[in-house]
Amino acid sequence: MKHLFLALTAALTIFTTLPAQGAAPVKIGFINSITGKEAQIGENLTNGATMAIDDLKARNIDVEMIREDDGGDPKNALAAYEKLVTRDRVIGVVGPYTSACANVVASRADQYQVPLLVPAAAKEEITMKGYRNVFRLNAPADVYSNVLLKSIAPFRPGTIAYIYAANDFGVSTVKTAQVNASTMGLKEVANEKYQQGQPDYRATLAKVKAAQPDLVFLVSYDADAILLMRQAKEIGLTPKAFLGAGAGYTTAQFAQLQDISSMVISATQWTDDVNWPGAADFGVRYRARFGKDPSYHAACAYEAVRIMALSALKARDSKVLRSALTAGSWNGIMGPVRFASYGGYTNQNNHPMLVQQLQAGRYETVYPAQFSKKKLIYPYRR
Amino acid sequence: MTKQWTGIATFAALAASVPFFLGDNPYIADILITMLMMAALASAWNIVGGYAGQFSFGHAAYFGAGAYTTSILLTASSIALPLCIGAGILAASLIALLTGAIVFRLRGHYFALASIAVAEIVRLTAHNLEITGGAQGLLITDITFGNLDLNSKEPFYFAMLFLLVTTLAISLLVRHSRAGYFLLAIREDQDAAASLGINLYLWKNMALVISAALASVAGSIYAVYIRFIDTSAVLSLRLSIEIILTTIIGGVGTLWGPVLGAALLVSLAEALRSNLAGELLVNSGIITEASPIESFLKNNLAHAHVLVYGIITVLCILNLPKGILGLFRRKQRT
Amino acid sequence: MLFFQSLISGILTGGIYALAAMGMSLVFGVMNISNFAHGDLMMLGMYMAYYLFTLLNIDPFLSLVLIMPAAFVFGYAIEKTMINRVIGHPSENQILLTVGLGLIMGNTALLAFTSDPKILTTSYSSSSFNLPGDISVSIPMLLSFLVTCLLTAVLYLFLSTTRTGMALRATSQNREAAQLMGIDVSRMSAIAFGIGTLLAASAGALIAQTYYIDPFAGHTFLLKSFTICVLGGLGSVIGAGVGGIVIGVVEAMSAAYLSSEWKDVVVFVLFLAILLLRPRGLFGRKGEQ
Known part of the structure; x- marks a missing residue:
């Protein structure tokens, strides 16, 4: 018993005897999945956020950013937010990455009155609950399927098959895709939800092939996308178009494997060939610094941290910061940003998503027309 | 035994007074709630794992059963919270009985693997069904219970504390009852216990159902506290393993081992996760803010905290096989 | 065609499962770990x-x-x-x-x-050939x-x-x-x-x-390997070999004829059924230990 209390006291002291450092520069928080199963994408966000802070430093703008890892666990995300807000006294928080974590933290933001800027989580409901202190930069899940199907609608495809990961993003995206597809008059001929990380999808793909769809709509993270497309080629699954939602179809690695990736159409929040200010330059500097292509997550995190840092610097107080975010507008690598209320959303940036197609090993923006230099090629041929 | 009842009472009184000293400090309250929860889960596991020696590797299933039942009932109906928690207990007990029917025919590694398989079936089922929110999880909003402020930490602190104290009391009762001696006999030698006329099946199932019911209450409180659940948060193998690890590091088969384990592991995990460990080094003057060690810690500890956790696990298992309480007590398994 | 395609894919994938499971089974047999x-x-x-x-x-x-x-x-x-x-x-x-x-x-x-x-x-990562009946290997x-x-x-x-x-x-x-x-x-x-x-x-x-x-790419194979070891009989190397192929085929068939999302459940149910009906597995020598 005695030892137990000693240990408990010791444990408690670690957390209580560490007062946060005195008032130095303005502090913001950044919650991200640095470890855990979302760490792959989390790393892109970390890189983007780091670049944003360093870019500001280079302009002699000093904002302290405190990083917190949530490991993809909503409980940790909540602990991180409460630590940032009550112990570190940050005045605004960027993050978390995953929808599950963002959902939990968003539900507490009004309680603590410290603005939360969600950079890349897709679940619609995060900004649909009317929270005054929750802002989102990226377009939510329904926009992915919406732009993809809109871009292909002029070609009048007849049937569609879905192959998607059994995760939050996969399920949400396909649900909205089904609604959009039925208004377009597309007939659903196959619906295959798969558990991630399987080595072999050939049986699933053979089943889809037998249904002979015009469109195959895929939602997958990084590596699954390559596996699926590689095996689709082996099996001889050749629809008129592959539509890819999700990070897996927008990576440089995927683009390099031209024999399986050519002509795949995908939706993305960002590319470096759009005419948004600094987008191309960001791509160049990111490649130079991290030795790989930036994903849209990196761009989202960069812009979210930049907006939060600049606004926080002026506001110096959470309540002022909230008004600044609600009223402000920005124009950076993610294009024009404004947090507005529309269609059931509150403080949601109505971000125009882009549709790109892999042509000759390069991602070319093909939709919407005002951002694109190339035309969408349909039907698919190799 | 009287000494141990006094111990539980002292612990309850001291822990109940903590919020009054703490004041408004939601971050520390959150860590304490997690500690109490892990302590309750580990103590509940200890009833079947420690006293009866049946090492279930699937306790997340019972935690998740409570969390899901409560969340589904709360979002879909106007059933009062205590009834939802009761339904969670029922669901977890049913899963426990079903699990028991399958896994208690097996021993050793087979038992461990079978308990994982059952828990994985529960997880995948929740992941694939519509009613559980599937992969999207369940978000609970606008819950009320009497006039409690469910945005504050106190209700959850006291709920978890109440659960922990109840679990400790039940552990002590079980341990010193006829059932407790049967369980110990089963742990030491199943065949000998059977030859003495002890109904292995009955007593093992009893221990598992009690353990599962308590774990489900923790799950229900967790769901109302966090207000969002999905399969990776409440049904994962990682959670099952954390529960066992907590017990083993504290001291398996002892009353206070699970509590000690939870206090240490939860604070360690949080100190590493949030880089308070690095800050502690700076504040205590061991290293300076500008030193390369601190900048390394700042940039990499978040990456490395699970690694450190792994190293500590290995060191503990190799050097303290009987847990930390084993250091202090020669005869801990009496 | 779907049947034979699934069968072939299942056998080939099962081969890899088998190799992973054999190592685990050997360790289990000799060290009981x-x-x-x-x-x-x-x-x-x-x-x-x-x-x-x-x-x-x-x-x-x-x-x-x-x-x-x-x-x-x-x-x-x-x-x-x-x-x-x-x-x-x-x-x-x-x-x-x-x-x-x-x-x-x-x-x-x-x-x-x-x-x-x-x-x-x-250079041959995505290469394949076709068997009669349009079955790709x-x-x-x-x-x-x-x-x-x-x-x-x-x-x-x-x-x-x-x-x-x-x-x-x-x-x-x-x-x-x-x-x-x-x-x-x-x-x-x-x-x-x-x-x-x-x-x-x-x-x-x-x-x-x-x-x-x-x-963490290996984690996919961990629980599968356990399932295979139990199916083949913990400790039996040959059992693990056969078990791997069985699990590969069961998975492929479940994906083809049931649904991709439930195939892991099918594998675990099979696993429990074997534990109950034939705890020493297909090739095991010891029963419950």
């Missing part, structure tokens, strides 16, 4: 194959010659320094030790290689399957004809009796763990060619 770090050992094999290919341009099939001895030494060393200290301890301590070792390996890899998935692309998968068969045969010969192999089998059957017969059981444990690691790493290197590589 459930190795939860097995998936992480596979991951090490994947990275070795990847870097040997990208940095030194060694074909992944050839690199097995380098990976196998390295993995053996690594496994032998882990056993000598850590695992042997928990032999005879309660099984949950053993399991947690291997869980801890797995955490260390996976997160060290995370620091060293980052979490970016790596794709090992050889992946060439790297087929080659991997043949290598697996070869390794299984070598392992079988080693266990049944060499002195060390026979000593391993004796230890596996009855550790105490083997010790009384003058077999150095502690050395046998280290050798078994070395071979187990070698097989895990080989399975990793083979699957790396058609799969992806990240610090």
